[in-house]
Amino acid sequence: MVSPLPLAVGVAVIALVALLIYGVNSSGPSRTLDSQLARGEKPAAPKLQLTSLRDGQPKSLTDYRGKVVLLNVWASWCGPCRTESPLLERWHRKMQPLGGTVLGIDTLDIKGDALGFIAKHKLTYPQLNDREGTSIKKLGTAQYPESFLVDKQGRITALQRGPVDETWMRQHVLPLLEPSS
Amino acid sequence: MTRALVALLLLVLLGTATSAAAACPKTSLADVEDEVMCPVCGVPLGLATEAPQAQRERAFIQREIERCKSKTQIKAELVAQFGDRVLALPPDKGFNLAVYLVPAAIVLAGLAAVTTVALRRRRESRATSNGAAPTTALAGDDAARLEADLERYDL
Numbered sequence: 001m002v003s004p005l006p007l008a009v010g011v012a013v014i015a016l017v018a019l020l021i022y023g024v025n026s027s028g029p030s031r032t033l034d035s036q037l038a039r040g041e042k043p044a045a046p047k048l049q050l051t052s053l054r055d056g057q058p059k060s061l062t063d064y065r066g067k068v069v070l071l072n073v074w075a076s077w078c079g080p081c082r083t084e085s086p087l088l089e090r091w092h093r094k095m096q097p098l099g100g101t102v103l104g105i106d107t108l109d110i111k112g113d114a115l116g117f118i119a120k121h122k123l124t125y126p127q128l129n130d131r132e133g134t135s136i137k138k139l140g141t142a143q144y145p146e147s148f149l150v151d152k153q154g155r156i157t158a159l160q161r162g163p164v165d166e167t168w169m170r171q172h173v174l175p176l177l178e179p180s181s
Numbered sequence: 182m183t184r185a186l187v188a189l190l191l192l193v194l195l196g197t198a199t200s201a202a203a204a205c206p207k208t209s210l211a212d213v214e215d216e217v218m219c220p221v222c223g224v225p226l227g228l229a230t231e232a233p234q235a236q237r238e239r240a241f242i243q244r245e246i247e248r249c250k251s252k253t254q255i256k257a258e259l260v261a262q263f264g265d266r267v268l269a270l271p272p273d274k275g276f277n278l279a280v281y282l283v284p285a286a287i288v289l290a291g292l293a294a295v296t297t298v299a300l301r302r303r304r305e306s307r308a309t310s311n312g313a314a315p316t317t318a319l320a321g322d323d324a325a326r327l328e329a330d331l332e333r334y335d336l
Binding site for chain 1: 220221233234236237238241262263264265266294297298
């Protein structure tokens with residue numbers, strides 16, 4: 001018969017190793033959305049629990065249902081976000097009369113710095129906040145900026161991990177703004 | 182008269198500045214850096230030297246120090262900005278208590294296991310030396326021979 005002590009030690013070691021393997025595997029960003037889009041699917045946008053950057057009031061992506069939304073995850077300390085912001089502002093002004101909007105999600109940022117960034121770059125599109133970056137994990141966000149295009153039915157139709165450019169916007173956003181879409 | 186007034190004013194100003202400095206808690210950037218994380222880098226702030234977010238966080242801490250905030254107040258401000266994950270050690274309440282209790286429980290369990298094993302071995306070796314529990318019984322001839330030998334040596 002096996003002595004209970006070595007058995008307990010063995011079980012504890014196996015449990016610790018299993019926990020370590022789980023930890024290592026679960027730390028990477030999810031790429032489910034990328035694979036679904038690559039297969040031509042249009043997955044439903046995840047329910048993101050966010051707050052308004054200015055007043056901290058709870059906000060959700062469903063508040064924008066019926067609009068074409070370009071979700072843009074950014075932070076004031078992120079260099080490429082600075083470069084990208086004039087393009088996003090220009091496109092927001094273009095999208096607004098056609099039932100669309102750019103929606104910024106500031107994350108892992110100091111609120112004062114974020115508001116300073118918005119003022120400096122004269123950004124007029126709505127800004128939400130994911131203070132701890134937990135909600136945007138559902139989008140598989142791991143770098144900044146990242147953009148997700150959501151259609152009027154609340155489905156993700158395209159994403160860009162890295163800054164968007166004029167070509168990407170024309171290719172993905174314009175078709176959704178057409179009256180027939 | 183004017184000189185006296187100016188001197189008095191200077192004294193008052195100097196006194197105010199000195200008392201403000203005395204009331205200001207002695208907080209340093211290095212002191213806070215050790216106890217908070219750079220949330221994007223996933224390492225303590227003190228180790229994240231070049232990351233842009235770490236530099237912003239340091240600037241924020243420095244501003245708070247200049248506003249005379251204590252280390253506890255600065256850490257609370259950082260939690261308000263980034264949430265609990267900014268703390269290198271989470272607060273000791275709720276589920277986070279596990280961070281402190283689990284290692285302590287593992288250490289205690291290890292000590293208990295070592296003590297149990299040591300006590301058992303000691304008991305076994307004592308029993309063997311007292312002859313109270315011989316490990317193997319000798320066969321009839323061997324037992325008789327051993328008995329005779331022991332008597333011969335008069336032990």
